Amino acid sequence: MKNLIFLIVLCIAFEQGIAQQDTSAPFKRFPVVPPISLLKSDSGLITKEDLHKNQPVIIMYFFPDCHHCQHQIEDMIKRMDDLKKIQIILTTYKPMEEMAAFEKKYNLQDYPNIQVGRDTKYFIQPFYRIRNLPYLALYDKKGNLITTFEGNVTVDKLVEAFR
Secondary structure, three states, rough: OOOHHHHHHHHHHHHHHOOOOOOOHHHHHOOOOOOOOEEEOOOOOOHHHHOOOOEEEEEEOOOOHHHHHHHHHHHHHHOOHOOOOOEEEEEOOOOOOHHHHHHHHHHHHHHHEEEEEOOOOOHHHHHHOOOOOOEEEEEOOOHHHHHEEEOOOOOOHHHOOOO
């Protein structure tokens, strides 16, 4: 009988421990620019330390063959005058060849505020718990998270979020 009571108390304590675990996405627990390490098509790296201080950041997770992602970057390019003071980091885990083709297709190297890098460590997707593409995380000039968007978002909404 004592063993049964002990077992019941132990089960209740175990359940309480499980119930108190923080299951929120890491980006919610750490709402600052994450410690990225992305491989560029020229074999260079993009890291958090490479980002310009006191300048807002968009981290956009995409797939090169995703039509929604293609439309998103097309809309952003059309309105680049409104986004030119924002650092835009595009990242994917897809093969380097696909990423480089996407970069070339949209002439992204012509935009000094855009960098494209491959997430070789598969860090970004689980950090944000991404389910829909494109995924955009917006950070203010101090590196604090403003908001995130899953799916296409208008450039007007992006600009408004930074105000």
